[in-house]
Amino acid sequence: MSRRETAWFSILLLVAAALYVWNLPLNGWGNGYYAAAAQAGASNWTAFFFGSSDGGNGITVDKLPGSIWVASLSVRLFGLSSWSLLVPQALMGVGTVALTYLIVRRHFKASTALLSGVVLLLTPAAAIMFRYNNPDALLTFLLTLAVYLVLRATEDGRWRWILLAAVAVGAGFLTKSAQALLILPALGLVYLYAGTGRLSKRSLQLAGALTVVLVVAGSWVTAAETTRAADRPYAGGSFGNSFVEVLLRQNGLGRLLGAEAGGTAGQELLKPGTLRLMVYPSFGSQGSWLMPIAITAMLCSLLIVRRTVRSDPRRGLILLAGGWFLTYAVTFSFMNGVIHPYYLVTIAPPVAILVATGWQLVWPARKWLPFRIAMTLSVLATAVIAFGYLNNAGGIGPALGILALVICLIACELLVLCSRKRAVSRFTAIAVATACLIGPSAFTVSAVNSQHSGVLPSAAVPGSPRVLDSPDPSRWPEASSQELRGSALGHAAEPAVVAELKLHASRSRWAAAAPGALNAANYQLAAELPVLPVGGFNGGTPFPTLEQFQEYISSGQLRYFISRRDGADISAEAGFAGEVTAWVREHFNAQRFGDTDLFDLSRPLAIS
Template sequence: MATIPAAKPTGAHRRHRAAPRRFRRREAVLRWERPALAAVLALAAVLYAWGIGHAAIHPYYSAAIRSMATSWRAFLFGGLDPSGSITIDKLPGAFWPDAVAVWLFGPHSWAAALPQVVEGVLTVYLLHRVVRAWAGPLAALIAALVLTLTPVTVVLNRATIPDTALTLLLVAAAGALQKAVRTGRLLPLITCGIWVGLAFQTKMLQAWLVLPVFGAVYQLAAPGAPLKRAVRVLLGGMTALAVSCFWMLIAWATPTADRPYLDGTSNNNPFSLVFGYNGLSRFGSNPTAFGAVPGTAASRTTGNTGWGMLVNHTIGPQVAWFLPLAVLSLVLGLVWRARLPRTDLLRAGFVLWGGWLVVHAVVFSVSNGNHAYYTAVIAPALAALAGAGLAVFWTEYDSGGARRPVLPGAIVLTVVWALVLDWPSGFVSRSLPVAVMLALCGALGLWIRGACTSRRLVHGALACGVAATLVVPAGWAVCSLDPRYAGASTSPVAGPVGTAYADLVRHRAKVSTIGLDRPSARDRAVLDYLTAHRQGEKYLLATQAAYTAEPLLRATSQPMLVMGGFTGRTPFPTAQQFGELVATHQLRYAMLTTQRSTTPASTWVKANCSRVPPTAYGRTTNGSFTLYDCRPIG
């Protein structure tokens, strides 16, 4: 912000007073900046941790988290059950912190969700640091507030889903890249590659989407000769590749008998898991690309795609509140600084965050389908562009000239866009008048600046304008603390949108939460029956697909053989392997379901095992599950 110039000391007086004045100026900044940042971080912690004891943890991932907390084999390879017979269908990196928390504090829902809360708050803090070094303290504070109050980040940071860790690590990578561009040193660029590689361990190929942007920004704006910059980009990319592949190489080098079967693959190959099942099969027409097994409706979401996906009625209210402001900031930031030297850092930052936003938007638009929470990864880019844009617009406004109307215009545009996004549902309609009044006060206060030189009035108008842009998204974010407006545990989404909310309205049902160590009466009866009739077998139970095993694995740390993995279509175990386990008294009981397709192993069960009457374990009917006793006769 501009200040009224004071009389400049001269001579000896200047020499004696220069250092103290710089110290006081620095302390003056810290007096408002540190408390403001602390308040934002406290707000983030409250939003993300509120009601954590009843967090809507993901049923599949939380089952694996409990198993990983009880076995080093399951921990290292991401085993779905404690014996590590088969992995989850993702890399395990995102769940390592969750498993450690459950190991430390016990099998509680809050323990599984706690690392997500910490990761969310750390992301806000890191984004503040990165944006402050790029565009100053005002931009950093606005960016931190925008990210904190983005509805999708609030619901996601209260769940056990990999995107929270992915976002944190990519923001850390952006900070390292920014330092590399600013200093011209190689070490920050290598650090950037490490962070991207670690992000790969959480969400695989999605972590690499930023690499073209990072490379372009360094080549465009870093100091040094073009060839030197290109070599350094190559070294950073090689570092990212090496760190990205370390788990795959460990799994590939480990004998198959000494590790779990890799879910989602037809060939038990880690590269098929990453590049096939979680890669090519999601973007092409071949569901078995590169050794992948075909997905199911549960593993392959549809919808939320196409070029308008970011502003549709579901995703728009999750993340797009500052999209017009971010686009305006990006365009004007690049145009206004087009003639500056190649190494202009402010322009490089606009390229960085703008490229992050554009690449992700394009990839999401052309994919086969997206959960709404996937878009949480673009929230830091939107927040950074919004914060930097308003800070730049404020500088131009304060300096006078033809660009002064951009600041009040940007505020009004953002508030109008908020009204558009909220209009279909009218979810926070009571807060709309507040947003409009604040916007009018802010725009009016900024407009009369030409006739009034009161700094207090102008600063108050700016504060009103920024607050106006935050009112409506904050309403959606806060309301998501009510479980009715937090979506499903498998697909968190804020507000009265999504299939979970539609089902609640249609069936007038109560919100049910999934937790660790909280089995239903039905599941407890099954576990009690299996435990009472267990006679030294390695596996308590074999289940058809993870769908059948999930509630039991969340309730106990006993080994279970999950046939077919998440989809039920992974070719493990074979019918011969299953028969050998039964013959060697390592397995006795199997539970099949009508909700998954038949496999050779399930066919073997039906042909060689006898049904257990449902009354034996406290049920009146089988429902969609049938328990079989496979004990060999004789």
């Protein structure tokens, strides 16, 4: 790199670091479900290895523990705080931006690489996830790393690149299961087609890489599955205490077909279909803004490089980014299981790559009428989508939507005219960029300056009253129910209850139990004592059974039970958690603290 390029690259990374670290404690624990698991893993190596959601090693989270390992090590080193939980995610974000830049820069201009980094920075889902402790941040970083390594392998055919890429994908599997494996077809096919050397060697290398993926991905699963059930926590999200079931049902085929056990009560149901990622404003506003341009850029770019040699690295990059984007976009569009808007962070890097590389390849060719028409239509479609998202967002959104449309009309007219004057060409480029980026920029800036918590983090525009992840109930949509609020955030720990736990239950295996993992997590984080989540994430997991729960009480392992009195625990107290809750209410007296009931399990009701 030249000094000038190094300076711009450094500025890009500094801006990324500032964006992802700025006012980070505003998000508190972030997702309390994963924060409590990190807290447990930091204090207990068994909890660390299995990804237990509680310090008593009762039950694991319903994901594989890859992201929990990173957070637990940070908490072990630096203590429990917002910084120790969330800074690792911010560093993953900076790393993803850097890798995206380096991927593009290897065979495109520095300005093109810089544009890819800027587009990624201004993606709302990225701004949310790289400031939050969901597994998606680590998954996105590992996928981007795998793409970088495979592209290096296509250039020189060395074994080390393809094997390291396999390690990255395997680590991604340990982070978010099957979602990481979706990229394998794109990686393998592009390497077979665009790699250097003999086809037989490339095939052998891919066979070796697949073996490495299986070893890395399967090592933990094998170790966990072969450990006696009595010597490990229950597999969260399963009905048969099986981690294989978690992979296949909860995070695999069940997620695709709609048969998984997890999910958030009351979540918005997005009908599967071709345009699913774009037609729902609450979903598309997190990362679908530039998809029309990305698709157009990909197709036009492939036309431009169609006559180059097979191993042309530019075509390899476009094919790989396009395969990555299309595989995940199609999967997210048609899957019948639980899906959240922040999933779009995993396709933010390929969209940024396609937009930037398309800009360099297609912009100079806009004098050809078909390209000019395609560019104009894609920019217009992007502005119309932006208007829809912004108009739906409330706050300053409608005004920004109108502004984006006006600038877009000017940009489209200039594109059609295609002036050869340099000044007009530059103004056209600025108008196009402004029209396309004004919407995601507003969402991204607001995401950084707003508080987010719970399991449904999302970005909105400044002044928007309709947010699902604010701990302030006044900012929730009016139609949202107590059930949805409790399911998405859990219920805030009652200070008086926390004081009771610290005073009387510090020596028990579990200081308390609570229905649902989010409720338990909030008390565990506040009291810094293990709290057992009855029924797992949403009360539907058969752990502990009523007999097991009674055994924990009789053996002195469990002291208190915490429950709400206002009906807000309806989702957590259904199913298996409901059976335990009903039994506790029948056999123990409650101390009332506001809307919270605290049951002392060492003092059952007298039998008359």
